[in-house]
Amino acid sequence: xxxxxxxxxxxxxxxxxxxxxxxxxxxxxxxxxxxxxxxxxxxxxxxxxxxxxxxxxxxxxxxxxxxxxxxxxxxxxxxxxxxxxxxxxxxxxxxxxxxxxxxxxxxxxxxxxxxxxxxxxxxxxxxxxxxxxxxxxxxxxxxxxxxxxxxxxxxxxxxxxxxxxxxxxxxxxxxxxxxxxxxxxxxxxxxxxxxxxxxxxxxxxxxxxxxxxxxxxxxxxxxxxxxxxxxxxxxxxxxxxxxxxxxxxxxxxxxxxxxxxxxxxxxxxxxxxxxxxxxxxxxxxxxxxxxxxxxxxxxxxxxxxxxxxxxxxxxxxxxxxxxxxxxxxxxxxxxxxxxxxxxxxxxxxxxxxxxxxxxxxxxxxxxxxxxxxxxxxxxxxxxxxxxxxxxxxxxxxxxxxxxxxxxxxxxxxxxxxxxxxxxxxxxxxxxxxxxxxxxxxxxxxxxxxxxxxxxxxxxxxxxxxxxxxxxxxxxxxxxxxxxxxxxxxxxxxxxxxxxxxxxxxxxxxxxxxxxxxxxxxxxxxxxxxxxxxxxxxxxxxxxxxxxxxxxxxxxxxxxxxxxxxxxxxxxxxxxxxxxxxxxxxxxxxxxxxxxxxxxxxxxxxxxxxxxxxxxxxxxxxxxxxxxxxxxxxxxxxxxxxxxxxxxxxxxxxxxxxxxxxxxxxxxxxxxxxxxxxxxxxxxxxxxxxxxxxxxxxxxxxxxxxxxxxxxx
Amino acid sequence: xxxxxxxxxxxxxxxxxxxxxxxxxxxxxxxxxxxxxxxxxxxxxxxxxxxxxxxxxxxxxxxxxxxxxxxxxxxxxxxxxxxxxxxxxxxxxxxxxxxxxxxxxxxxxxxxxxxxxxxxxxxxxxxxxxxxxxxxxxxxxxxxxxxxxxxxxxxxxxxxxxxxxxxxxxxxxxxxxxxxxxx
Numbered sequence: 001x002x003x004x005x006x007x008x009x010x011x012x013x014x015x016x017x018x019x020x021x022x023x024x025x026x027x028x029x030x031x032x033x034x035x036x037x038x039x040x041x042x043x044x045x046x047x048x049x050x051x052x053x054x055x056x057x058x059x060x061x062x063x064x065x066x067x068x069x070x071x072x073x074x075x076x077x078x079x080x081x082x083x084x085x086x087x088x089x090x091x092x093x094x095x096x097x098x099x100x101x102x103x104x105x106x107x108x109x110x111x112x113x114x115x116x117x118x119x120x121x122x123x124x125x126x127x128x129x130x131x132x133x134x135x136x137x138x139x140x141x142x143x144x145x146x147x148x149x150x151x152x153x154x155x156x157x158x159x160x161x162x163x164x165x166x167x168x169x170x171x172x173x174x175x176x177x178x179x180x181x182x183x184x185x186x187x188x189x190x191x192x193x194x195x196x197x198x199x200x201x202x203x204x205x206x207x208x209x210x211x212x213x214x215x216x217x218x219x220x221x222x223x224x225x226x227x228x229x230x231x232x233x234x235x236x237x238x239x240x241x242x243x244x245x246x247x248x249x250x251x252x253x254x255x256x257x258x259x260x261x262x263x264x265x266x267x268x269x270x271x272x273x274x275x276x277x278x279x280x281x282x283x284x285x286x287x288x289x290x291x292x293x294x295x296x297x298x299x300x301x302x303x304x305x306x307x308x309x310x311x312x313x314x315x316x317x318x319x320x321x322x323x324x325x326x327x328x329x330x331x332x333x334x335x336x337x338x339x340x341x342x343x344x345x346x347x348x349x350x351x352x353x354x355x356x357x358x359x360x361x362x363x364x365x366x367x368x369x370x371x372x373x374x375x376x377x378x379x380x381x382x383x384x385x386x387x388x389x390x391x392x393x394x395x396x397x398x399x400x401x402x403x404x405x406x407x408x409x410x411x412x413x414x415x416x417x418x419x420x421x422x423x424x425x426x427x428x429x430x431x432x433x434x435x436x437x438x439x440x441x442x443x444x445x446x447x448x449x450x451x452x453x454x455x456x457x458x459x460x461x462x463x464x465x466x467x468x469x470x471x472x473x474x475x476x477x478x479x480x481x482x483x484x485x486x487x488x489x490x491x492x493x494x495x496x497x498x499x500x501x502x503x504x505x506x507x508x509x510x511x512x513x514x515x516x517x518x519x520x521x522x523x524x525x526x527x528x529x530x531x532x533x534x535x536x537x538x539x540x541x542x543x544x545x546x547x548x549x550x551x552x553x554x555x556x557x558x559x560x561x562x563x564x565x566x567x568x569x570x571x572x573x574x575x576x577x578x579x580x581x582x583x584x585x586x587x588x589x590x591x592x593x594x595x596x597x598x599x600x601x602x603x604x605x606x607x608x609x610x611x612x613x614x615x616x617x618x619x620x621x622x623x624x625x626x627x628x629x630x631x632x633x634x635x636x637x638x639x640x641x642x643x644x645x646x647x648x649x650x651x652x653x654x655x656x657x658x659x660x661x662x663x664x665x666x667x668x669x670x671x672x673x674x675x676x677x678x679x680x681x682x683x684x685x686x687x688x689x690x691x692x693x694x695x696x697x698x699x700x701x702x703x704x705x706x707x708x709x710x711x712x
Numbered sequence: 713x714x715x716x717x718x719x720x721x722x723x724x725x726x727x728x729x730x731x732x733x734x735x736x737x738x739x740x741x742x743x744x745x746x747x748x749x750x751x752x753x754x755x756x757x758x759x760x761x762x763x764x765x766x767x768x769x770x771x772x773x774x775x776x777x778x779x780x781x782x783x784x785x786x787x788x789x790x791x792x793x794x795x796x797x798x799x800x801x802x803x804x805x806x807x808x809x810x811x812x813x814x815x816x817x818x819x820x821x822x823x824x825x826x827x828x829x830x831x832x833x834x835x836x837x838x839x840x841x842x843x844x845x846x847x848x849x850x851x852x853x854x855x856x857x858x859x860x861x862x863x864x865x866x867x868x869x870x871x872x873x874x875x876x877x878x879x880x881x882x883x884x885x886x887x888x889x890x891x892x893x894x895x
Binding site: 116 | 768771772773774806807808809810824825866867
């Protein structure tokens, strides 16, 4: 389609070259007008075609439609115009073939020959008659003498009558009129100047004739030289009146014949001119049709182009576009509809923008609230679980995951009941009971077993959430708190109170009992019958009282454990003390740290804890079992590790070894590890059983010395 | 097409058309200028095919050859100034009844007949010592241009001015000449 204008332009150039005026007949101005129009159209088409080929970007909206309309309209007019031209050319060629038919040519030629024959006959007869008077002696004498005789006039009259002439005149050699007669009026004979034909007769010595039209009459004029022995003496001029209309008919035939000749000679030119005239009409029709089509198409496509341009701008987001309607027709109605559409779009866009702005603000506020809520939930030590009415998890925070160590399947959208079965039956039971509660609130405490650790005490509270108009959400909110330490603290406090009361109530009477027993032993030993039994009984009393005193002392220590006096303590130095202390025990190995670590602690209390741990290891292990004491620095903490390869601690016992008054020894108070953990917690650290067996591994974690403190 | 270029294109095409209609200036011509003491003459000869003219006359077609001669003074930086304009027309009419050719000098009103077609052709196609203008109208040393247009018409003479547009084109000739300076 892009090459169509170029092809049409090339065709027009070929047509212009074919019709280029040349030769003798150049076609006149019509040919050049046609050439000009053809070349003009060819240049327009070629220029348009080149512009189409070089066009890279999308053409202006409506230009293609305009081109199609122009081509369609011009083509619609060109086809009948070309048909008419071809038909007319054929008709003209056939008509001219008829006009210039050979029969017409012959007819005119014969008519001309007939006229020529008529004239030739008259002239021949006239010449023949005149030849008889060339040597007429009477005429010669009169001509030679220059003075006409008296009988010359009758002689001329007789001759005129005899030959049938209308007029006879005699001239001398000097063309001087001598005498003459004519039919009818004798007085009308006048001397007329001789013509070239007459002089030619004098020169040639032969009769000559010519045809003359005078006063509407046709005459044949004859000239004959009059000769004597000396030569030409004069000239005889005669006139013969021709039949009226014959000469006119002959001239008319001559004129028609000449006109026919001109037309025949111009036949090619006429055909060419007619062809050019028809071509000019066609080209003018094409030009006018093209101009009208262009104007019409422009008027039609301009609003469409503006509409397309406006639609493109709307597509690009410019809703402020508005088109001016120049007409009230369908296009005008379409433009009005478009303007109304853009107006509505603008209003809708403004409304959407306003709504978007409001939504953005609401979303920002909602996100802020969500962020605050998520931060709050994340920072909470309390586990939070939100379950919808369908029993599916909607939300759970990190503390909930860490407290219960839930598997990865616990995600929002998962079924709470399904995940609870077999994993947290207590929590599943709590949920079932909560759903049954008429009040919608339930609180319970239960223990959750943990591997190698003391069971975790949980406080679980549940609330039913009812749907309202604002949220439309209904479900259950479960909040879980780890109250293990709280319970432990309460228990320690209770034990401390018990210990204080025991110490207060038991410690005071023990000393008098012991003193009384010793006094009995000193004063009444010699008075008893069996001193051995007496000694045995008193020693038993004294030893049991002393045991009770130690027990009470331990309880007192547990109850009133002093505040640690923190100071910077060299770990290496403390370990060296331990190594010196347990030097007799060959299977106790104290591993000194490579670097000089510093611990912020009360050295006496820490020393007490370590000795307690090592003593327990030695007590529980056999002689050949290795006991290892070493220290590690870990993330700002100083960890004291005591390991032994003994039999280990049973699992059921390991969970209670830090409880006060829990001991597996016969003579133990069960307060050693409880005091040790209390010391560790008072330092801000902890004492944990990392492994109950293989090896039995305790870890005392204490805070390390701060750099500023170390510098100070 | 931009609106600014369209008029230039139309003007160019009209110029081409006018150039084409004007004929073929500069063709091989026989044009001479003769200057005597008082009068400027010119000799001109029809540059076209004489044989065609002879055949036309022999067949009985009447021919008229119209000469248009214009003399301009050449001015380098301005339009040329027209000094004189002379027209001449010669017509040869075949008298088929008497087998003669009537020679007519339309401008001079002289008519005579010849029986030889060669005489008729020579009368028609040539201008010999045709007086153009008085020498006193020309300035010595100035350059003048004699422009001659010859147009051949067959048959009757056209009476309408536009009739020649439909006919065949003629020939144009030009010759520059200069009056010698007085010694």
